[in-house]
Amino acid sequence: MAYTAQDFKKGQPRWCPxxxxxxxxxxxxxxMAEIGVPPYQTAVIxxxxxxxxxxxxxxxxxxxxxxxxxxxxxxxxxxxxPDLTVWQISGxxxxxxxxxxxxxxxNRRNINLNMILLNNRIYGLTKGQYSPTSPRGFVSKSSPxxxxxxxxxxxxxxxxxxxxxxxxxxxxxxxxxIEVLKAAYRHQGAxxxxxxQNCVIFNNGAxxxxxxxxxxxxxxxxxEHGKPLIFGENREYGLVQEGFGLxxxxxxxxxxxxxxxxxxxxxxxxxxxxxxxxxxxGPDFPIALGVIRDVAAPTYDGAVEQQIEEVKAKKPYHTFAxxxxxxxxxxxx
Amino acid sequence: MTAEVKxxxxxxxxxxxxGDSGDGMQLAGNIFSTISATVGNSISTFPxxxxxxxxxxGSLTGVSGFQVHVGADKVYTPGDRCDVLVAxxxxxxxxxxxxxxxxxxxxxxxxxxxxxxxEKAAFKTDDPLKEMGIDPDRVVACPITQMVKDCxxxxxxxxxxxxxxRNMFALGLVCWLFSRDLDVAFNFLREKFAKKPAIxxxxxxxxxxxxxxxxxxxxSAMNVYRIESKVxxxxxxxxxxxxxxxxxxxxxxxxxxxxxLYLGSYPITPATDVLHxxxxxxxxxxxxxxxxxxxxxxxxxxxxxxxxxxxxxxxSGPGICLKSEAMNLAVIMELPLVVLxxxxxGPATGLPTKSEQTDLLQVLFGRNGExxxxxxxxxxxxxxxDAAYEASKMALEHMTPVVLLTDAYVAxxxxxFKLPDLAQYPAINPxxxxxxxxxxxxxxxxxEKTGARYWAVPGREGFEHVxxxxxxxxxxxxxxxxxxxxELMTRLRQEKVDRIQVPDLEVAGDxxxxxxxxxxxxxxxxxxxxxxNELRAAGKKVAHAQxxxxxPLPANTAEVLKKYPKVVVAEQNMGQLAAFLRMKVNxxxxxxxxxxxxxxxxxxxxxxxxxxILNK
Numbered sequence: 017m018a019y020t021a022q023d024f025k026k027g028q029p030r031w032c033p034x035x036x037x038x039x040x041x042x043x044x045x046x047x048m049a050e051i052g053v054p055p056y057q058t059a060v061i062x063x064x065x066x067x068x069x070x071x072x073x074x075x076x077x078x079x080x081x082x083x084x085x086x087x088x089x090x091x092x093x094x095x096x097x098p099d100l101t102v103w104q105i106s107g108x109x110x111x112x113x114x115x116x117x118x119x120x121x122x123n124r125r126n127i128n129l130n131m132i133l134l135n136n137r138i139y140g141l142t143k144g145q146y147s148p149t150s151p152r153g154f155v156s157k158s159s160p161x162x163x164x165x166x167x168x169x170x171x172x173x174x175x176x177x178x179x180x181x182x183x184x185x186x187x188x189x190x191x192x193x194i195e196v197l198k199a200a201y202r203h204q205g206a207x208x209x210x211x212x213q214n215c216v217i218f219n220n221g222a223x224x225x226x227x228x229x230x231x232x233x234x235x236x237x238x239x240e241h242g243k244p245l246i247f248g249e250n251r252e253y254g255l256v257q258e259g260f261g262l263x264x265x266x267x268x269x270x271x272x273x274x275x276x277x278x279x280x281x282x283x284x285x286x287x288x289x290x291x292x293x294x295x296x297x298g299p300d301f302p303i304a305l306g307v308i309r310d311v312a313a314p315t316y317d318g319a320v321e322q323q324i325e326e327v328k329a330k331k332p333y334h335t336f337a338x339x340x341x342x343x344x345x346x347x348x349x
Numbered sequence: 350m351t352a353e354v355k356x357x358x359x360x361x362x363x364x365x366x367x368g369d370s371g372d373g374m375q376l377a378g379n380i381f382s383t384i385s386a387t388v389g390n391s392i393s394t395f396p397x398x399x400x401x402x403x404x405x406x407g408s409l410t411g412v413s414g415f416q417v418h419v420g421a422d423k424v425y426t427p428g429d430r431c432d433v434l435v436a437x438x439x440x441x442x443x444x445x446x447x448x449x450x451x452x453x454x455x456x457x458x459x460x461x462x463x464x465x466x467x468e469k470a471a472f473k474t475d476d477p478l479k480e481m482g483i484d485p486d487r488v489v490a491c492p493i494t495q496m497v498k499d500c501x502x503x504x505x506x507x508x509x510x511x512x513x514x515r516n517m518f519a520l521g522l523v524c525w526l527f528s529r530d531l532d533v534a535f536n537f538l539r540e541k542f543a544k545k546p547a548i549x550x551x552x553x554x555x556x557x558x559x560x561x562x563x564x565x566x567x568x569s570a571m572n573v574y575r576i577e578s579k580v581x582x583x584x585x586x587x588x589x590x591x592x593x594x595x596x597x598x599x600x601x602x603x604x605x606x607x608x609x610l611y612l613g614s615y616p617i618t619p620a621t622d623v624l625h626x627x628x629x630x631x632x633x634x635x636x637x638x639x640x641x642x643x644x645x646x647x648x649x650x651x652x653x654x655x656x657x658x659x660x661x662x663x664x665s666g667p668g669i670c671l672k673s674e675a676m677n678l679a680v681i682m683e684l685p686l687v688v689l690x691x692x693x694x695g696p697a698t699g700l701p702t703k704s705e706q707t708d709l710l711q712v713l714f715g716r717n718g719e720x721x722x723x724x725x726x727x728x729x730x731x732x733x734x735d736a737a738y739e740a741s742k743m744a745l746e747h748m749t750p751v752v753l754l755t756d757a758y759v760a761x762x763x764x765x766f767k768l769p770d771l772a773q774y775p776a777i778n779p780x781x782x783x784x785x786x787x788x789x790x791x792x793x794x795x796x797e798k799t800g801a802r803y804w805a806v807p808g809r810e811g812f813e814h815v816x817x818x819x820x821x822x823x824x825x826x827x828x829x830x831x832x833x834x835x836e837l838m839t840r841l842r843q844e845k846v847d848r849i850q851v852p853d854l855e856v857a858g859d860x861x862x863x864x865x866x867x868x869x870x871x872x873x874x875x876x877x878x879x880x881x882n883e884l885r886a887a888g889k890k891v892a893h894a895q896x897x898x899x900x901p902l903p904a905n906t907a908e909v910l911k912k913y914p915k916v917v918v919a920e921q922n923m924g925q926l927a928a929f930l931r932m933k934v935n936x937x938x939x940x941x942x943x944x945x946x947x948x949x950x951x952x953x954x955x956x957x958x959x960x961x962i963l964n965k
Binding site for chain 1: 383386387389533536537540581582583584585586587588589597600601604609611613630631632633634636638640641642644645648649650651652653654655656657658660674675677678682768769770771807808809810811812813814815816817818819827828
């Protein structure tokens with residue numbers, strides 16, 4: 017059966033006008049329609065926060081749970097019922113502050129979850145405190161003199177937790193977001209998608225450099241597996257490896273040709289260069305968008321099912337009555 | 350048996366095997382209790398582990414004990430003080446002698462009472478018996494280590510492997526003392542070491558040597574006894590610990606309900622054995638996830654419940670503190686979940702290996718908001734099976750999280766468990782949303798009788814819905830802050846729990862004319878029942894009622910509590926059940942007996958305290 021975005025839509029979102037979550041939600045509906053898993057086989061599980069309201073706008077099964085626990089709850093849901101396609105929705109506070117532990121362990125275990133991190137670098141629902149992704153010195157209601165702490169970089173956490181999939185998209189960039197979501201679905205295992213999403217009320221302009229199409233043309237690079245890492249309004253720049261890092265070069269200058277440009281390898285087991293891509297930021301580097309890492313690995317839930325089958329084949333007891341008989345027993349006449 | 354040895358019949362005996370943590374006291378105790386149960390004796394066991402991670406060998410803190418109570422009649426507890434103390438080293442004698450009756454027989458391994466052993470055990474002289482005031486006539490002093498070495502000299506085993514058989518020598522000696530048939534022990538060992546037949550045969554040889562030693566020397570300290578069985582209930586039995594019985598109860602309930610069993614857990618003493626046990630049974634489809642923390646243990650179980658599993662999370666008190674958030678989520682989402690709390694000494698890390706009943710008020714009230722949750726407490730190691738089954742049934746049929754309380758005592762203790770026939774257990778029928786409600790169903794529509802909301806498991810077309818931690822509209826299931834709706838939902842959640850039917854409180858003893866009613870909950874059942882029996886044997890009019898169901902309380906609770914002139918609530922906390930009963934039963938003012946030592950009640954102390962109350 018072919019689905020349309022309409023089949024996944026429900027209710028009237030209550031986010032502020034202009035909030036990046038609206039854009040993302042529309043892309044998610046479209047991506048799910050294209051993926052084609054029925055709404056009744058889909059579970060969307062969030063924690064608490066502005067973006068965690070999202071399940072209420074889905075015509076799928078879903079839960080809008082408690083702060084920080086979305087990844088843990090999604091884990092139980094997927095492992096107990098592996099037939100479900102499970103999407104986990106969290107903001108930067110939900111996913112990386114209170115839920116940081118669950119985020120890294122879901123990645124480490126490689127639970128087959130599509131983990132969406134809507135990163136606006138601010139606490140919106142509690143009205144404007146800094147988040148674990150706010151830059152050092154960030155001034156907010158809870159940091160009137162600027163924060164004195166460094167932020168997490170989601171990709172770094174994902175890679176540090178031995179994650180096998182990391183992608184990034186800008187909320188307003190629907191086509192690229194949809195592609196990233198479809199890739200996350202196709203990837204078997206924990207698939208982290210960082211969505212750069214603007215909070216118009218408390219942190220407006222956080223992603224100005226890439227929020228518009230024009231901005232992205234100038235300040236972002238769309239990475240694609242097997243393709244050279246070329247960007248710029250006229251595709252005039254490229255990335256090359258230099259020493260331990262990356263370097264931006266201009267094609268045609270100093271004898272640089274397209275052949276010299278680094279070719280993206282999202283499937284490379286070694287995440288060194290993928291991390292370098294994910295960590296790039298302006299003004300010296302473009303922000304990397306698209307699927308940065310996508311490496312096949314056994315999933316936890318798949319391995320559990322496999323182990324159940326193996327043990328079933330190996331052990332002679334399959335019912336409770338048979339289990340009882342495996343014990344030392346005695347009979348009193 | 351030689352003719353010179355007279356076999357005396359006795360009613361019951363308590364044997365305490367004690368030694369270093371690595372001495373295998375639990376195995377010796379287990380085999381002794383199994384042999385005894387095989388001939389129809391009633392058994393009750395209790396291990397006592399050191400809290401140290403790995404205390405130095407021979408040290409006082411490294412002593413581990415395993416107590417076995419064997420009786421011709423029903424035994425309710427592992428017993429207060431022992432009749433036979435096996436002390437495998439000097440430290441064991443030093444720490445365990447206080448748990449022996451004044452006339453107890455004491456078996457020691459003299460090879461482990463050498464100068465260095467005595468020093469480690471902080472003896473001041475080289476005569477430990479004199480130093481402790483022990484009559485040498487009561488002591489069977491036996492060079493166990495040397496005899497084991499001699500016995501296994503031809504086995505080709507190394508020194509370390511031989512030393513692991515010392516426990517079997519002591520067991521053989523105890524078996525002779527109580528004229529036990531060794532065949533059961535031999536079979537037990539052959540099964541246990543099925544993959545290492547040489548080890549099995551070595552152990553068997555040593556047991557026989559221990560038995561023969563008793564037989565050949567029949568030292569003056571020893572008489573030979575026989576415990577006949579007075580009540581034999583026919584059936585097939587196994588020895589089972591409370592934790593294992595709990596795990597089995599969950600497996601049985603999942604099978605009966607036709608659901609996958611999911612356990613989300615984090616290792617914590619004394620609950621971890623439930624995780625260990627369930628992790629073994631993938632051949633029954635049991636899924637266990639050892640989570641990153643207690644929070645995820647419970648949270649993932651809530652996810653599994655949503656996904657349609659029988660979801661369980663297991664922990665002890667400190668874990669409940671962390672799980673309470675996700676337990677509350679299950680309350681508002683009205684999902685079935687069993688939370689197992691194997692209580693231990695608190696607060697904070699407290700006494701991890703010791704037993705208390707101090708989590709009762711935490712599980713009843715330790716959550717934000719109005720958060721009603723059924724609470725049950727298992728009565729004995731074997732009752733853990735039924736309790737786990739019933740808690741699962743309650744959770745699934747009433748769409749609610751349920752707390753099952755056990756504790757270190759009941760979890761680690763064991764008893765003879767009559768193998769249950771699952772066909773005889775009541776069916777488990779969760780309120781799955783009927784197919785004909787498709788199109789009109791909303792998530793908070795309820796079964797008229799129970800008040801439980803219908804369960805729509807993901808995967809069913811046409812029943813897609815969103816649950817959550819925010820208050821929902823009773824009719825539409827959408828987020829609602831409507832004041833009337835919130836009050837309605839609060840009352841509906843409470844009423845659902847209140848409507849759960851639990852069996853009436855049973856009163857034992859002098860139920861019509863008792864001067865004193867003894868009341869307790871959960872694992873103190875055996876001690877309180879034994880205390881009642883002793884008081885009645887002494888001519889006192891006493892009754893006993895034990896709560897297994899605490900929320901909701903049995904319907905006849907007030908009637909029972911108000912019937913007797915005096916009521917004592919005895920519990921291993923500072924009065925938590927008493928407080929709850931005072932809150933629930935108007936005008937109820939009980940006497941209290943409270944003990945918070947991390948140790949099981951002592952029947953003699955209970956009897957003395959209850960006599961004081963009777964005489965007041």
